[in-house]
Amino acid sequence: MFKRFILLVLVIAVHLPAYAQDVQTFSIGEISVAYPAGWQAESADDTGIYLGNSDAALTALRNASGDLEEGDIAISIFPAESAPIDTSADAQGMLGEVVELLEITGSIQNYPAGDLDAAWIIATGINIPGGEAVLYVLNFEGLPVLVAVQFGGAFEDVAGEIKPIIGAIQVGVVAPAGLPINQWASGATATTSFGNLTWNPEQATGVPDTTGCGDFGAAWASESRTGKDTLTLTFEQGVIPAQINIHQNYNPGSIIEVELITVSGETIGLPESADPPGNTECPGVFSLNVEGIPEPIDQVVIHLDQTIGGNWNEIDAVELIGTIPADQPFNQWASSADGSSEYGTDAWSFDQATGEPNTAICGDSSSAWAAASSTSKEMLAVGFDQPVIPTQINIHQTYNPGSIIRVELVNTATGDITELPESADPPGNTECPGVFTLDIEDVDIPVDGVIIYFDQSIGGGWNEIDAVELVGTLP
Ligand SMILES: [Ca+2]
């Protein structure tokens, strides 16, 4: 189960030294890339990365156009699963499907990338902006990645610049210290809202989901079209802010100020943060670059005066881009799981212990992991994408808590195992449903795995695990 992690560590070790000091990095979800100073990166939709060596290159990506001057390079990087192809195929197979889908021509070849299964093609066709592009499939285990490179002029002239960037694409590291991450708001409140189920503050959370300029229930709107209102967005991860992107889908022009709130609760006003009429198109993104705020923030406050425009200034989504400070606790849910036995291969399987909790009640629920037998000794091993210096583990139990006898921590790169003292959860200690929390103080090596040992003869019933959270600081 841990092969993927070890592979990733090797990939990182192989690729990163290719760069000198003046390099920047950017990550979206599990994908990250390093690129030369002077280039720009931004998140594309909620899953991909746009990279460009000029404003024109980035604009071409945003507009899906091939309008590039000689020397311009535009690179888009997306999970292969965002294309309608079979992502269980090998790299050449996936690229073959892309070629068919786009009805393009060219010769698919293996792309040399160490142990990584990779393929590439110099492709031409009318479905490619500009008529010519280079496409790559990097078949990272678990998350294959599609890369498209557009360029002005001849490929030979830019190939040398592109190659190290392709080599610096990584998967599986959520947020190494110093890498900007993007987040969409996970919660929202407002002084007023137009509805309870539509146009409510919730509609400004998550990825943008309105289509065009107009009055949409999937965006937040205030009660009055001329209201002076405040919309406050919360984000899961506190970050040193670099950019705020406010997606507006109806009557932009009424934002008078944007404030940030630090994780410790201090409010910081952003100078020149008004978005007057004519500044942002409809639909459009009001983008604020933020500099010089030393504290991590996890809330964005948007003040509107809709007497300015005289009509609802609707907000569809708000994105926060920033870096995770080295000492900031980092929360993650298990991304992989294995163990001694599972009750099913889908329902009650190991995988049911990954991701955020999704089992609300105490009971025998197939959205939690259960062992094959109800009275056996068992082991559940969960893995996490980002190694951290651990400070806390939270084990979400949804049936018969009381059988956990021991918990261990793992560094999957080195194989080091740390047993946690007094890590049993005896009957009566955790309610059902309930969270068994282990605070960790003395572990100073990074870990990315947790192993939970059970003796279900203690409780005599399935001790089901819905989710496991690892909290820690970046190494
Ligand atoms: Ca929305």
Ligand SMILES: [Ca+2]
């Ligand atoms: Ca679950």
